[in-house]
């Protein structure tokens with residue numbers, strides 16, 4: 001197949017870059033011409049500058065004065081400490097948290113710290129929780145880096161101290177380091193002054209780490225390293241990358257998943273401004289133009305004829321019907337304790353519930369995008385890169401290169417929520433296919449920015465899978481839970497991806513997490529799974545399996561408590577006696593929320609109520625108490641959320657709080673509104689008008705309480721999400737008696 | 750040739766630049782003012798908010814052809830009012846941003862609000878800010894930072 005069926009429609013010369021025109025006192029004006037509409041006119045914030053800085057930094061390393069004790073930091077002659085962060089900064093605070101670890105053990109002043117995203121290198125920047133591969137996700141950034149980045153800082157400190165000891169001819173033990181100053185008695189030296197000598201010291205194999213009681217940064221508030229850039233519009237995202245001669249691509253994706261291009265139908269593009277190339281890619285047709293608007297105008301003018309023979313033809317209702325059918329047959333067993341079926345048959349009270357969860361879009365604020373340039377023997381990528389090793393390998397394969405010949409420049413990501421770590425490297429490979437198509441036309445070396453519109457982002461995939469749960473539980477005559485039987489039906493996220501090896505005995509762990517490891521002490525417990533193959537592209541979504549398992553398990557536990565006539569907190573407490581993390585958050589949230597105390601009355605006699613949910617994901621336990629108000633017309637508001645979290649040692653308590661707030665808001669969007677529906681093989685929603693998300697006026701007051709802990713840190717990026725939907729549903733049930741079993745939540749007309 | 754001002758710099762648009770091009774893409778692609786973000790292209794998210802004659806406006810919905818001669822456009826790069834500086838200081842102090850992608854737009858809307866009303870109520874904040882989506886749900890901090898900035902202005 002010739003990936004590129006058309007030659008350039010227009011061959012306007014590349015737009016020459018104009019010099020910056022911002023000098024004070026000069027009478028400056030900028031002229032925007034048609035040719036320049038996609039070009040660089042005013043160079044205020046350009047990646048070129050960032051790259052020049054990097055190149056300069058690289059040169060100074062070559063010149064020798066920088067001290068680079070390991071892959072995680074370097075110290076410049078001006079004493080600045082640059083921390084190389086191996087994880088993507090997509091909002092969760094990696095560019096603050098990991099430098100905090102280095103600063104702590106190095107005893108640096110916070111103002112000395114600089115942050116740089118790591119290049120793709122699975123060896124140096126392996127995710128120690130997943131390895132061997134580099135990537136960000138599973139709330140693992142802090143957990144897997146905690147020792148590693150502290151050790152990196154401690155090693156550098158030991159070498160600086162050794163250099164000072166040699167210079168001053170005193171024992172290393174007699175030397176102090178504080179706030180970036182190395183001293184002995186009255187003698188002082190900066191890191192920069194010692195850098196050259198320190199570089200010659202042997203690198204200690206296992207440097208001594210601080211006693212936690214001596215921490216000056218860990219456990220305290222350190223300001224976010226990216227707050228200023230993100231408050232002044234200077235932070236550079238993939239969407240902002242500008243390279244000399246760069247073109248922008250917008251892609252027409254098929255109206256139904258899996259349909260193929262039969263005829264490009266590009267006649268309508270003739271005469272349109274700025275269009276440069278049209279390239280067929282595996283999942284559609286790319287229009288490559290001088291700038292975004294030209295590309296989009298061109299994309300919208302395509303009259304593509306699709307071959308729908310291979311396309312997905314079904315609707316959400318068909319998917320649900322198939323799920324229900326499967327739920328009537330046994331699945332692959334994920335957990336089997338005791339005899340759940342037998343115990344259920346003998347139970348005094350039985351509950352039988354079925355839950356429906358829709359497909360969900362991630363809808364990160366920055367729609368998917370990727371910048372790539374393919375040269376003779378190498379490729380360069382600019383991306384908010386969440387899955388370095390997977391994407392680097394996939395791009396290399398697609399372009400016929402060695403992985404080492406694919407350089408990835410790390411940028412900020414405008415959110416991700418899992419989306420930028422696609423096991424199939426979908427949008428990244430789409431960008432690669434475009435430059436490959438250009439190369440086939442002899443147009444190598446042109447940088448292309450692929451931009452998905454919001455509509456592409458919402459309709460072209462990937463989605464949190466739809467799920468159906470069937471759950472039966474039994475109580476004995478005294479109200480003790482004696483049986484629990486759960487069947488989960490939904491597409492496997494890992495199936496068919498390079499990570500399919502994680503599927504064991506028919507169980508994709510991402511489908512059952514949160515259910516198969518139910519923390520409640522129930523002797524007879526059975527969980528099984530069906531993973532039907534359905535042609536909808538699916539992917540993890542912030543907190544993955546717990547997005548649905550927390551809902552079914554925490555609402556049913558609540559219902560069991562009500563059936564047993566017990567208080568929901570007391571009921572859970574008994575069942576969690578051997579789960580200290582769960583217990584710690586359950587108690588703290590209940591206490592801080594004033595559980596059991598009367599609520600202030602609602603507006604105009606509206607009814608109010610509380611609900612609680614507790615759930616552990618990625619090692620972090622979170623409990624949330626929600627207060628709702630239900631109006632006479634059955635609309636409701638979520639007024640207040642009291643959240644308790646136990647994530648081990650909270651390295652930066654304010655970032656932990658921010659992640660709980662953010663997780664609650666993200667989870668509420670899905671709980672209240674989130675639903676992607678499929679009709680005849682395509683997505684019905686297109687933008688924020690029909691895929692509603694939470695706005696400021698709908699955000700509840702949130703209070704976050706952190707359980708003090710000296711245990712190793714666990715993640716916080718995702719665990720704030722799972723409890724919110726069940727906590728809201730439990731509060732609504734407390735007010736109305738109605739148990740909602742279908743997401744998004746509505747009390748109905 | 751339409752002439753307007755972006756951050757006080759005169760911008761001349763040559764004939765031949767398509768009039769349907771939204772201001773957002775003139776700012777981002779032609780003027781390289783990338784602080785103004787693309788989030789939805791449909792006036793639904795507020796990421797592209799700029800001030801036009803001081804009014805918060807979704808630049809994705811402002812075609813070039815509609816911009817009147819001499820119009821004053823302010824983007825995040827040119828936002829230098831006292832209110833804006835107070836807001837940015839509060840944004841930093843309270844660590845408002847997470848991914849940060851929405852924050853230029855949030856700040857533009859908040860600056861317009863404070864310019865009219867130094868001490869907005871929660872309802873005032875809801876009214877002024879409900880058009881700005883934050884998928885990271887930094888809303889509680891945005892609210893707190895607006896109030897904090899208002900206070901610091903006295």
Ligand code: FES
Nearest residue numbers: 789790792795809
């Ligand atoms: S991009 Fe203009 S409102 Fe969303």
Ligand code: FES
Nearest residue numbers: 848849883884885
């Ligand atoms: S900070 Fe991420 S969208 Fe607002």
